[in-house]
Amino acid sequence: MKAYLFPGQGSQFNGMGKDLYKKSTLAKKLFRLSDEILGFRITSMMFNETKILSEKTKYTQLSIYIYSVIKAKISNDFDPDMVAGHSLGEFSALASVNVISFEKGLILVNQRAKLMQNICESTKGEMAVIFGLEDEVIEFYCKTDNGIVVPSNYNCPGQLVISGEQKSVRRVCSCLKKIGAKRIFILPVHGAFHSPMMEPAKKEFEKIIEKTSFKDSKCPIYQNVNAQPIIKSEDIKNNLREHLTSPVKWKQSIKNMIIHGASLFIDIGPGNILSSLIKKILRNK
Structure with a gap:
């Protein structure tokens, strides 16, 4: 069984997405759509190798989400039996299996990133x-x-x-x-993510989650909050409400995926951080 994994903050690299834009019509369409929805050229920040991606949470998270979902969407063999995303990567996973649309996911990530950036700057x-x-x-x-x-x-x-x-x-x-x-x-993230310090952001993000429509997942998604396979849209939403202040149970998620039949793990986003973690988990399962 194939398990697709989506990374979170820290996996970004300068110039990310430029190769995808050049080789795919769909990728080009989604990159341009991202600029249109956000109201600024996030693609310029991604393609032009600017250091701002590493310095600003709000841009880093958007870039990783856009890159990861587009990579999944243009892949000819993206057919997961299960998925999981590390922190921010959970939103990439949800959009890739159409629990939320690319556009809705982008809006959610944009709001999440802004809320987290505000906390970073005030605490x-x-x-x-x-x-x-x-x-x-x-x-x-x-x-x-x-x-x-x-x-x-x-x-x-x-x-x-x-x-x-x-x-x-x-x-x-x-x-x-x-x-x-x-x-x-x-870590060079300038904030206390997945801790009680994110409580003000969580309260605001809950309101945004509530207004967003979700579909049932076509395959189990192992969510950070409880490391369990989730399919129903209401359960997914309930877990996302706790996402910002709860720990990322990544090790537990991977172990549960293995128990439930995962035999091939595919790191779909930028970088190879998750592949490195998987190897260490598999050595100690």
Whole structure:
């Protein structure tokens, strides 16, 4: 069974999408449609290798969504038995299997990115990747800190991301380093995604989700919130309401996909971050 995977923020690269635009009429149409819907030339930012894609959450998320969905749409053999998306990638997955249209997905991602960017600019949030410790150890130190810091991305065995107030993240990182973390890396995202600090954005995004129409999925989508295979549109919407403040259960999603028959994983978006995580999960399944 084929499982298609869609990456999130961090998978972008300069000049992304230029090759797709040149080789496909459908890709060209969707790129131009993106510019029209957004009211600015996101394609210029993507194609012209500008660093702004890495510096601004609102542009990074749009670019990854557009690239990923177009890549799926123009693929001759895109016929998934199941799909999953890492954080932002969940919206790419939904649009690729027509739970939402490309246009509606773009609008959702645009609103999501703006809300998250606003939080980034108004608070001192941070995310850090912890390597080489058990999840339970990291969870314990997050719980015992007196500030806001939580596990936010369960990426693979031995790699967990924490998210929260900058001072709390740094404090927990210091403790984890002392007890044997192999490596700690502060992510260049300028915000505390998938943490309680996203609560104001979540409340606003819930209203947008409520007004958007969803269809049942043609194949199971393993959502970040619970790592379970979901098909019904109402269940998908309910999980998306919790998306911004809940952790990304990626490791758990992949393990469940394997249990349910996935034998081939295909990374459909930019970069190969997810392929690297899959290899580590498969080695420790």
